[in-house]
Amino acid sequence: MNSRTKPTVRTIAAELGVSAMTITRALNGHPKVSRETRERVLSKVKEVGYDFRANSRIARQERERNVAIHCGDDKLFSDNIQNFYMRLHYLCQRRLTAEGLRGQLVDLNVHVETAFPVLDNCGSLILLGPVRPEQLEIVKSRYPELQLISVFGSVDDVTQVGPDDYKGGVCAARRFAELGHRHAVVFANLAEFGFRRRYGGFVAELQALQPGARVDLIEFSEQHEQHADDRTRRQRLEEYFTRVSPLPTACFAPNGYAGVFLADFLTEHGWRIPEEFSLITYDNLELFDFRTPALARVWFDLKELAAQTVSALQNQLRNRECKPVSITIDNEFTPGESLAAPREASRI
Numbered sequence: 539m540n541s542r543t544k545p546t547v548r549t550i551a552a553e554l555g556v557s558a559m560t561i562t563r564a565l566n567g568h569p570k571v572s573r574e575t576r577e578r579v580l581s582k583v584k585e586v587g588y589d590f591r592a593n594s595r596i597a598r599q600e601r602e603r604n605v606a607i608h609c610g611d612d613k614l615f616s617d618n619i620q621n622f623y624m625r626l627h628y629l630c631q632r633r634l635t636a637e638g639l640r641g642q643l644v645d646l647n648v649h650v651e652t653a654f655p656v657l658d659n660c661g662s663l664i665l666l667g668p669v670r671p672e673q674l675e676i677v678k679s680r681y682p683e684l685q686l687i688s689v690f691g692s693v694d695d696v697t698q699v700g701p702d703d704y705k706g707g708v709c710a711a712r713r714f715a716e717l718g719h720r721h722a723v724v725f726a727n728l729a730e731f732g733f734r735r736r737y738g739g740f741v742a743e744l745q746a747l748q749p750g751a752r753v754d755l756i757e758f759s760e761q762h763e764q765h766a767d768d769r770t771r772r773q774r775l776e777e778y779f780t781r782v783s784p785l786p787t788a789c790f791a792p793n794g795y796a797g798v799f800l801a802d803f804l805t806e807h808g809w810r811i812p813e814e815f816s817l818i819t820y821d822n823l824e825l826f827d828f829r830t831p832a833l834a835r836v837w838f839d840l841k842e843l844a845a846q847t848v849s850a851l852q853n854q855l856r857n858r859e860c861k862p863v864s865i866t867i868d869n870e871f872t873p874g875e876s877l878a879a880p881r882e883a884s885r886i
Contacts, residue, residue, distance in 0.1 A: 545588040554582055602661040602855055604640050607631070608691075609666040610647045612762035622794070622821070626666055626689070629844035637848055646673045657681055662851055665691030668730065685854045689847050692731040695862055697854065699847045701838040702866040703732040707739025707792065709836045709869050710818045714788045715747035717879045719816060722788040723754040723778070725800045736792035736820060754778070754786060768799070775803050787816065787880035794821025797833060801876070812878035822872065831875035838867045 551558045556575070564571045564579035571579075607630060613623040627643065634641045642660065644653035646669045657663070657677065662685035669691055677684070686696040714722055722744060728734045741753045758774045760767045779785070789804075791797035797819020804815055811817055811831055819826070822837030846865050854860060 545583075545586040550579070550582055550586065550588060553586075554578060598661075601659055603638065604642060604660040605634055605851065606644050606653070606656055606660040606663045607641045607666060608644050608646045608653075608663060608669055610645050610668070611649075612647075613667045614645075623666060626840060626844065629841055630664065630666070630847060633844045633848040637852065639848070639851075646670070646677060650676065653677075654680070657684070661685060662687070662855065664847060664851065665689060665693060668692055685851065685858070687847055687851050687854070689843065690730070690732055697850050697862045697865070699843065699850055699865045700732065700867065701843070701869060703735035703792075704739035706820060706836045706838075706869045707736040707741075707790075708743040709871055710736075710790045710792075710820075711740045711743035712747065713818060713834070713871070713873075713877060714790070714816065715744055715751075717788075717816065717877060719744075719788040719880045720748050720751045721754075721784065721786045721880075722751070722790060723756055723782075723786040725756045725758075725775070725789060725791045725796050726793065727758055727760050727796070729759065733792050740790055740792070752786075754782065771796070771799050772803065775800070779807070787814075789815055789817045791817070791819045794819055794823055794826075794835070797821070797835070798825070798829075801829065801833060812876050813881065816878055816880070817876040822870070826872075826874065834874035834876045835872050836869050837872065838869055843867050 547558045547561045551561045554561075556579075560571065560575065561579055564576045565583070607627060609623055609627050614627065615624075631641045641664075642656050644656050646653055650673050657680075661683070663677070665686065665688045667690050674693065678686075686693070688696050688698050689700055691698075711722075722740075724737050724740060726733050726737055728737060737755070744751050744753060756774050756778045758767075758771050760770075789800055791800050797817065800819075801811060801817055804811060804817075809815055816834075818834045818836065820836050822835060826833040826835055846867065850863070850865055
């Protein structure tokens with residue numbers, strides 16, 4: 539083969555003395571092609587630098603059907619109570635299947651090397667949860683044609699799908715303001731962008747509606763080990779409630795598990811909800827209704843999030859020139875029984 543000749547299926551077929559159809563079948567794993575012939579074809583393809591994935595119509599179509607879904611092990615398996623990311627992953631998989639697509643789970647944070655063989659045969663990537671910037675840069679450099687959709691991924695310059703977190707915080711603040719609360723505390727892990735947005739919306743709205751209102755923050759970190767993280771949460775709560783005076787009358791937890799943990803902590807210490815502390819959390823789980831009292835919460839429809847994610851992906855696959863957009867899911871509110879007008883709380 540002339541060094542100046544651009545390799546094609548026909549030139550490779552001529553070199554090997556087989557038909558172009560045999561080359562195509564070998565590259566696409568056709569069962570009628572012998573193992574020996576397939577190995578000869580793959581060796582020659584590698585030798586001449588022919589990118590059959592980019593040039594094969596069948597390979598391109600197959601690649602576009604395959605969707606990699608990044609969800610870190612820490613998100614998928616460490617949340618034993620809410621299983622938020624496991625539910626979201628399941629709903630995305632169901633929606634992809636309904637649309638004739640195939641989702642394949644990867645973890646770019648911890649198992650990036652094992653993700654490459656999957657990404658080799660995928661045309662798009664959905665990010666469920668944060669991904670380390672350095673890992674994502676490796677992926678984008680290695681797969682420049684990969685279509686990206688971010689869901690809680692906190693990635694710039696790609697289409698984002700998610701709830702309006704800022705307005706979620708605003709919604710909680712309005713409920714407290716309507717009841718006359720002027721001193722609130724937020725119990726949150728602010729390492730994630732969405733939680734920071736909920737916190738920011740809450741503070742801004744409460745202070746706008748109740749000028750001079752005070753908002754405290756009990757911030758905790760997570761190592762994604764349930765028992766250790768629970769110890770940290772309890773320690774931070776005990777530190778706050780033994781030193782602060784006066785005590786707040788309203789509590790907002792921009793995460794469902796944190797809200798349940800906070801409610802349990804207050805109850806264990808003899809405080810009554812909502813008589814002494816009004817409480818709003820974020821999420822919509824059945825267990826919230828079976829608590830006493832049932833917890834008030836801001837939430838969004840997880841099925842709608844999955845549907846919008848797959849719809850945005852399909853739009854990008856159809857129109858690769860489309861610019862990144864932000865798609866937000868509306869927040870809902872369920873009042874529960876954990877809200878009341880403020881009254882002075884007694885110290886622990």
